[in-house]
Amino acid sequence: MKRLKKTATNPFYTVMHPFDASYDIRFKGKGNATVSIVILAALFLTMIFQRQSTGYIFNYNKLSDLNVFLQFATAILPFLLFVIANWIVAMLMNGTGRMRDIWIYTAYCLVPFILGNILAVLLSNVLVMEEPFASYAQVFGAGWSLVILFIGLMVMHEYNFVGNVFSCACTVFVMFILLFAIMLVGSLASDFYGFLATIVREFLLRVS
């Protein structure tokens, strides 16, 4: 327990010491993939918790319309996109981070975001409309996540500040390109499936 506390394996250490943690994950192999999966699962559950349990005053969702798969996609897809896009950009811009490191570190960075959201949900159940503190908690958590993510990527890829800003901008751009590609492939696949289905149906009609 004590050993866990002081190393980069502990995501809470990352939250407080992004420089050290990022260095340890990249160059000392301290990151733990299992922990990152647990954090992603927590993210998914938090999204559902937020959708279903935010206090009625702040919750404009139709609770009976919960779609777990959609929630899963909205939680995990941006994460996957970011990791892949950042990895691609790192390859092009001589970043030293590996896919595994980026994955683990990004997952660790989600911890403040998750905690902020949980706090916001809890607060929203005791606050009234005129008290917007729940969203403050959310913004604070998300902001913290972004800051440590930025710092960690800078250390991991051995960029300077400006280089990292440029890299992040490129990452967002690549994310959109990836999204576009996914949609393109998706629609192509569905068209192709339709085409095949038509052929098979036609064939069966002729045969019988």
Place this chain on the structure above:
Amino acid sequence: MKRNLIRGLCACAGLLLSLGMSLKVSAQSNFNSYTYDEWDESVAAPASYEPVVALNGQQIGAGDFKVPQDFFMDGQGTLYLADTGNNRLVLLDPDLEFLGTIETVLLDGEEIPLEDIEGLYVSEDGVIYAAQTSHNRVLVIQDGTVIETIEKPVSNLISEDFVFSPTKVGVDMYGRVYVLSKGCYSGLLQFDLDGSFMGFFGANKVEVTADVVFNYMWKSILSDEQRAAMTSILPIEYSNVDCSKDGFVYTSTVGTQLPKSQIKKLNPQGNNIYFAVGNEEINFGDGEFQYVRGSANYPSFIDVKVNADDFIFGVDLTSGRIFERDQEGNLVAVFGGMGSQLGTFTTPVAVEVYGNRVYVLDRLKNNITIFEPTEYGALVEEAIRLYSEGLYTQSGEAWAKVVQKNGNSMLAYNGLGKVYAQEEEYTDALQYLRHSGDRYSYSRSFGKNRLVIVRKFGPAAIIALIVLVVVLNVVHRVKKRRAKK
């Protein structure tokens, strides 16, 4: 294969039979009655108004009507019908019994026919204001004699080429006349008691649609000549006007692109004051749009009427429905529809109320339909009226009855919730307000309930906290001392 076919046919026949039977049992009105839930999706509701009878001119005994454009019910229960195509006014009583006609009036000592009356209004003392569209004037008629005519006013507000073609007219409690002129985008023309022009009143604003934004962008680039060649953007003109007993002017607007504020309640300054809680604009018509060949069929309100209890009735030309809303924009009732059966219309053009009855005039069917509230509809109105009069307990009782009849009624849950909030029973209030989707009231009750809880448990909680801290402290010190030993 064949057997399957036969089986299928049998099933179809059975289905049709059962459908027919169920139709026979359940088809009490010829239109759907519904209300809306929190997400603006329509849900079933009992009928609020039922058609009693629909009579055309022949059945009334006045001879066929021809394209009647407007009618008006005065305070004594006389219905004045502008039988436009026949150049006459027809007088009816509340049961649509024929009372007589007015075909000519005396103007400056000579008899003139009542040609082309498109709108009329009758004041409390029986003075008829008739808008004679093609003659560009409004006739003020008392006892068969024209005592005054309102014609195109001379004013520097009005340009030379302005054509005064009045279609609808309204008279407020002070005797000021509001005239709606065809093709006039500046609002209603307001005339003083002596017939002098006071100015324009309450113009519609230009709706900000994508087209308008695009046009605006172009206009900022183009030269003056090019700009002049473009179509200018104008607000939509009003379609009708009604004056309430408490001095407000209600207007309706046809052909709005954005489904909001189709019915306006104008205060004496000419500003719209008809808003829902939280200053939200009210969509008076359906919450869901019907799509016809890919384009949305927006509600288009052609007439508005306010009854003695301040309920607002609006006629939607697109769906043929009459919507009734209260002063906060809550949907009270929907009835009518498109069709040829009793209680449905082809082109409803005007609505009037007398007592609890609603009269609807159809221009192409040339008939008048009378609606009367059902037990349920009367109950809803009763409950709203009691609440607005401040009789909260009684209104709560009425709402409880409404809930028994319609579990989908958000209005009833809201009413019950507000009543409980008034009585400071916040647990019940919160439950009902949550059903009604009224987050604003819910939030207020929630805040008060929170205060109650804090007052109840707060002192005990603080004492418990202090005790806990002291105990922990003591335990800590004792442990320390033992460790030293």
